[in-house]
Amino acid sequence: MEPNQGQDRGRAAGRLLLVAATHGNERNAPWLLEQWRRRPALLASAGLELELVIGNPTALAANRRYIERDLNRSFAPELLADPGRQELEVQRARELLRQVGPAGERACPVVLDLHSTTSGMGNSLVVYGRRPADLALAAAIQARIGLPVYLHEADPAQTGFLVERWPCGLVIEVGPVAQGLLQASICRQTELAVEAACQSLAAAAAGQLRLPAGLTLHRHIGSLDLPRDDQGQPAAAIHPLRQNRDWWPLRGGEPLFWHADSTAAGFMPSDASREQWPVFINEAAYGEKNIALGLTQRERWPCEASWVEALQNCLCHA
């Protein structure tokens, strides 16, 4: 292999967009971005050309998730197209698409949106819907470093995610870490996931991506709120047995919520026949959305050759 072959592959693959601080109080990814900007050799980017962007600089400066509305719920096409909507984050979403969107000034066909969470998700991926290119990239990363995958879909209460506006895009979600906090282990995990993505994309661009037999994913079924009292305040907390136990199965009757008198409320599945797999257990920012945890179904999907083709098409038509 010639020394510059990686570079050539990178150019062929188009630019990879890395977005940090889509939420301004998630401070590990923007710190990493600044380190990579100053010393590009810190990130093993497999020769890809990178576009490093701060999602919500105003919220980052204020150390707040957002200023007027959640930027990562502001990418719904009808919202973007509505000239009456001029909230700071809607304007920023339009600006990001103009600058680094798939048809933007510095066009990027693929995006990684780098997040952190107060829940014990570990190092993980979130896929929005079933786009074959996304599934290819997730399966390739999972094959390299074993990350669990949350498939978010069919959730009318939560729409307008950033990555949905690019032909291919994943969220990298790392936790637990408090908001507003720089934590070395979170940075390292984020970097490992980004590097695995870079390697996978470079392999795809070079026509060398081989997927594993299957992709293990956790498909979104629904969300649960904390039990509430008559004034809408939490009547219970997440049960201690479940705190930081994301990705472990939950069966009907098992303790899920904890009352101040130390009694437990058990899990009552809407579908009694199956175990479900909680994710995003006690994410601080979801309090305002009345979400105490997400519930998923763990599934194993055979990888399809068409997924790789879709990913290659994204990269080559960029």
Next chain:
Amino acid sequence: MEPNQGQDRGRAAGRLLLVAATHGNERNAPWLLEQWRRRPALLASAGLELELVIGNPTALAANRRYIERDLNRSFAPELLADPGRQELEVQRARELLRQVGPAGERACPVVLDLHSTTSGMGNSLVVYGRRPADLALAAAIQARIGLPVYLHEADPAQTGFLVERWPCGLVIEVGPVAQGLLQASICRQTELAVEAACQSLAAAAAGQLRLPAGLTLHRHIGSLDLPRDDQGQPAAAIHPLRQNRDWWPLRGGEPLFWHADSTAAGFMPSDASREQWPVFINEAAYGEKNIALGLTQRERWPCEASWVEALQNCLCHA
């Protein structure tokens, strides 16, 4: 013992003030307070009369540490006396003193201020200065349930703490927990510390408090910031070996900060002859104060009979 003897002791002891949500994004204590309000039997209060107060209700409603300034740095006498200072938190500090201060409408001689932290402090006490009554209460709680004690003193950069305006008062500090989050284990630890304080105060009021031979405490020496780059941004994070390792000794040269290239910066003590004991490592709210950790000296002080007398005087003259 007559069934109501605990009650009588409680009346003799005056009221115990419990303040929660002095910082509005520390949500475990205010949740507990509401549970105790509805079902007083949940808290083993040893017969004490309790005054349950939300410190900063406006900040709690906004899920922010404070609105205009840190309430727990707003109790300096010169600030309270300055009619030109009308920030929301300064007004609230005056109101708290008027209502439940030591000479207030519902006078309380003793206060417990209930906090949480993103650092790994576990269940712990903070004492401000060397008032004998505070030391008595801290030693009594430590003898019951072994909590570590941080003696905060001689820190001109941080003044005006709430508990300093009451004749006797401690902070109960529990972590790690993210801001804005309800977490059962944090609630339970807070409750255990409050109950140990109640038992100790009831014993003191009844003339039955016996202190242990000594009090182990961690005396404030100074604070360290993260290394900063030329733009004032963090050039490194807390080293992974030190994250959530509060209360463990740190010696010169040991890894303390972590750079993105995975090199470590070692601890450089100003006093090379001694080990120091870090506390409040990576507390999210201290970022704005440029404090990455506090440094302390671990010391063992013999308990003095005069401490108990001072605590009894607080309680009996209430």
